[in-house]
Amino acid sequence: MTGNARLDLAIFDAVDIDTVGAFYAGLTGWDIVRKDGERFGLRTPEGQEIEFQRAPDHVPPRWPGQEFPQQFHLDLETDDPQAQVERAIRLGATRLADGPAWITMADPAGHPFDLCQADGVGPVMRLFAVTVDAPDASELARFYADLTGMRLVHDHPEGALITDGERNLMFQRVDDYNPPRWPDPAYPQQAHLDLVVDDLVTAQARALELGARRLSAGGERYRVFTDPADHPFCLVW
Template sequence: MTVTARLDLAIFDAVDIDKVGSFYAELAGWDSVRQDPDRFGVRTPDGQEIEFQRAPDHVGPRWPGQEHPQQFHLDLQTDDPQAQAERAVALGAVRLADGPTWITLADPAGHPFDLCQADGVGPVMRLFAVTIDAPDASALARFYASLTGMEVTYDGPEGALVAGGGKNLMFQQISAYNPPRWPDPAYPQQAHLDLLVDDLDAGETQALELGARRLRAGGERFRVFTDPAGHPFCLIR
């Protein structure tokens, strides 16, 4: 099957996009590259971008349960997670839990993120991966690898990793997984992926053959789907 989609970026929902976007720019040392009434974008030194989309009715996740699940989170690498966690709290984050080599916090919009120990990163944090919850992490990793041409570089009991073009997507195995049911506000999405295609019809055909489902949303330049785990994503021409 010809590869038609290219991973562009992850977009997180938030009420106050200026607050959460500025939080990541300040904490991670990333550049603010888009700031308009609907989107706030930040860019890492290696060219990866994360955006925050204005969602006036957004209700944040309540980590770690599945009643109001996180669905997506960011894994950020830093030389000193402890010091950076203290900075994050001062900037408006909430500390949630400490792991062996990482610290989990919630950003000002309520989205969890991990500060992960990695030597030699320097003063600007590295975006290691956008991590996506799944009831079958291995299967969801294969779906996105097939759709984008990225490669499954790790597949284990706790999750799977796909990589390509300098970007990583991690899929985390979640028991009692509770999917979003976009656009139902009772089961909201927390984030979604934008994938670029040269041909929307060809992209849709490939996505559907791989197990995606088309939603009744979109326009001339984009179409909205759900992946096999129920996460919405957009194909954009």
């Protein structure tokens, strides 16, 4: 695989991981695959995993502004978004806005997510994509496609999509984009990606060649970088 990297996890920060993890488990019907003091993990029927990591100083986003930007969000597919809105509110979500074919909500940790109309989904929601904000959606999509070997199936400056056939990453252009400056608490990350690699040295060289920047964090089994939009991500051995 190009770059010797594979999308493993999208990990969202939260103060109370048990509450937000239980919220998504109850709303989506996904399986709980990890639950400990630091992480709460869920797996979709298609095999994609989403985790929530404990961040005691987490500052939630305030969508749609860029003073406290969302940075990442989940696009969830369901047969009946309107019916699921009521369930989501009972479980602790907040309704934020209505779009042409989706409804934007905020989870109990404050992260926005979209309930998207899709036929034939059934009782368990489908994760269409983890969506990442960027000043240039096409540029960031190409960076991750080149790093992971995922296919670029939609490419436009306003929005781009890459896939490996099971996992989708979407990138959307955001005006007045305000990047995280991790680990600066004044400009915190909201989420990050973990990419699994077979060889950290080779994968690091590839990431740097493509435009990543290494941060002074990590350990023997992982290293931390920022992508061209300054989102932190980890290469994990």
